[in-house]
Amino acid sequence: MAGVELPPLLVSAPAKADGGAVDPSRRARSYQIRVEAAGAQLNIPTPDQINNGDERRYDNFIGNYSQGLPHNSIGEVVASAYRALLTAVHSGRSSDFANIPLGGNAKLAGPQGGLAFDLEGTDSGQLTIPPSPALASAERAGEMVEDYWMALARDVPFSQYGNEPITAAAIADLNNLTVFKGPKANGEVTANTLFRGLRPGDRTGPYLSQFFLLPVSLGTLSVAQIYNTYAPGKDYLTDFTSWLAVQNGQGPFAANVISGTSYLKSGRDLGAWVHTDITFQAYLCAAQWLLTHGATLNPGNPYLSMKNQAGVQTFGGQHILDLLGEVSNRALKAMWYQKWFVHRALRPIAYGGLVHNTLTRTADYPIHSDVLNSSAPARVFSKHGSYLLPAAYPEGNPQHPSYGEGHGVIAGACVTALKAFFNESFVIPNPVVASDDGKSLLPYTGSDAGQITVGGELNKLANNIALGRDLAGVHWRSDAEQALLLGEAVAIGILRDQRSTYNEPFGGFTFTKFDGATITV
Template identity: 50%
Template sequence: MGNNNKKSALGPLSTEKRRKKAYDLRKRRAQAYTKLPLVNHTCNGDERFFSNKIASFSKGLPHNTVGEVNLQAYKTFIKALKTGVPDHFEAIPLGGDVKLANPQAAFVYDLIGSDCHQTVLPAPPAFNSAWQAGEMAELYWRALARDVHFNEYDRNPLTIEAAKELSSFSDFRGPKVNEVVTTGTLFRGETPGDLEGPYISQFLWKDIPFGATTISQRYRTTKAGADHMTSYGEWLNIQNGLKSSAPLLDSTARYIRNGRDLGEYVHYDFTYQGPLSACLILNDFGRDALSPNIPYLASSSQGGFVTFGAAHVLDLVAKVSRVALQAAWYQKFLVHRRLRPEEFGGRVHNHATGAANYPIHSELLDSQGLSKVFKQFGTYLLPMSYPEGCPTHPAYPAGHACIAGSGVTILKAFFNESFIIPNPVTASDDGLSLVPYSNSKLTIGNELNKLASNIALGRDMAGVHWRSDGNEGLKLGEAVAISVLRDFRKTYNEKFKGFTLKTFDGKVVAIK
């Protein structure tokens, strides 16, 4: 009888040597992070400057009649964040039934990528700054123009007026042409490709190959004019964490055609839905759409799958999304605690009506957009797309932006950014069909950048985020994804030159 216990595993290393090499690889990556400079986190100083915490996130905690947070409740909230003790979080007083969104995630560790506490963000705009005024004015105009089709921006009176007024703000930091906001730059992102072609990325319009079926990207939306939190009583109840009304749904699914549709897409999308959809579309474009760095493009006997194939990129697109969220949650809760636009809208309303006196920049108070909101709704509150308003976690950075930035960065590493997307489309006026687009050539890199901006700034369309939340969130997600790619770079057996991609700032990064 033969011996069934003989060694049968192939490969250049023994089990012992393989285990040691795996250990050494992980150890070297961990050691690399210990050699990086320690991070000095900075904030805008608003929380310390305003003793009544009017410039800090407090939704869900109890508030007084002008929407200022109960200071003892806020003190308990800060104590829990300082100590990290789970029981201290259970002691945070709430103003209603809505709970805080996972603040303890700010303390989590991970085994890939840089530690979330070592990520860096610049300070966001200060409460009383011209920069903040410009961002809030843009949000009022976004709310007013939610139902304007993106293709009509150059001829609709609302969007023409919005572009003109935003150009007059002394520190508005949206994209411009010759220092002027135009209807072609209005509400768009600032990455390479954002100003090319239609407002919406091809990856939010084209059909998605999904296994043995195909998904049409017609999505549920809400009715035109379905705005919320425009009455003061409703606004205050929601700040205290009370339940909101139901959304007013459109009975017909539509392709994304305006700000309301885009805001509703990022209302119900799951975390990495946008990057995943783009990945499935890209995988269907064929080998010419792959990055020239993919090692199997030159192989005569092999193709990629587990490594450098669909299984590989699909896994990384999902994997980086949570790592990016961890970085976002650290910055949100433990560094910045920036208030949400709806909270700032309450400050504007109470100041403008004389119920309180706040140092709000005069450029915002003199805004025609603000005047139009008051004329239409009878308050100075920011009209919201979502009945419940924003989530119960701080604004800066935007979680959607961090996920989009990380997922898109992975896709740019695996696909050819200069590849021209075949058969581009745009949405019809009613959003019921797609029509051919032929005005310019659209590349993978530019449309991935635009996808990231659409997802990030789509939350601005709904009123739940600031422009800087999205812009900086994209960069944070990108940095997280690059750190993950760097961790995996030395794990492959193939002859691989490394990942190369263009950042959201237009710089080429080589991960060798």
């Protein structure tokens, strides 16, 4: 039986090569699109990759990440082990990575993943973030003071920030810092800016994004966002023996104690969430809520003007849900390049060891006086008997450098993708807030309740997750802030590459970047 002859595929204007002959075959069109995308990416300038210089500044490498390598009795990395790490990251050879010595049985987390190439979006080597704050700087000290207060305030309900003694003291102390780059109102840290982000919408409404609180439907599964929470008052690595074991990577480490379930209500609850979440879980839930609750699409969506068609795998629900996974993995590759091959910045928990050794006169490190004179380390000592940063997790933090943040780069990429697909100005009706015991949701009745928008709550969701890692003692504020921007850049690169693949007439998505600027992609 003879086969049925198919009509030739039409060639749409967006898929044509400018000034070139049009080949009617789909194979040639596909090749042409890929070549043009590669050419566009090739024309993106390669930036200088610059770190903060601490690695050259200190012979004992105290300003850099070394967790998992062998350390001496006061927590300084064995220099030969760190040099083996440098040999590997400078050569890029798998054999050199295999020769990095460990101080225990905890493996380094995926350093070679930062060297992976991709076939979509801007290459990791063509993206960058600025140097992290230097070890001895006032900015780094200010970030550490904030991390100490975040640890001390882990069990304070978000709704009580500024209304009880711990966070009131935190606000006063942060206002005394030489440099603090967190949000302020009229030049001052306030209850409404404490531990919040810098982006549009971050300070509107309650601390937590509505996308962390509102119920979600996943197919026929209805989900109330009630989560396992960790036992209040239970912190880790506040004695030098357990702290040093973590620096050496000497596991296995204990598991957190789960105390029950509740809506997220405090820094400890949010820290538990960002400890065990699935890569793009929060953004999948946000997308599902938006798709099932009448949120309007980005005005640039071509199907808004089509009377007889609806988007599915292009510009529809399937597209945005799948895109979240695409941008997440590519964002992590870009961040791993920065973590391992550029910055190698130390973690706050390691910096806490430097503070402890300095204040106990075990060693003399170049720690800025702002953190040494802060009341936060003294409060930690009064509670735990050391100046070490109380960790939310028994293992302290993952086995990879601090700057920038993995959770933050995924947040930046996924939120950018969501803003490209949904109308940022859509007002979320009937906003809620968790009760202080986390057992129920209450109507949010603040004066700004009518100003809670999709764009603002997506920005807030990104910062909740990024700063949630800070609340756990895992990261610095600069890790979170720069990760959001890098993730945004990754997502924009992917959206640009995808634009040339569509058959629909498409003028681009217009949305608001994290810095408040408007962009069309």
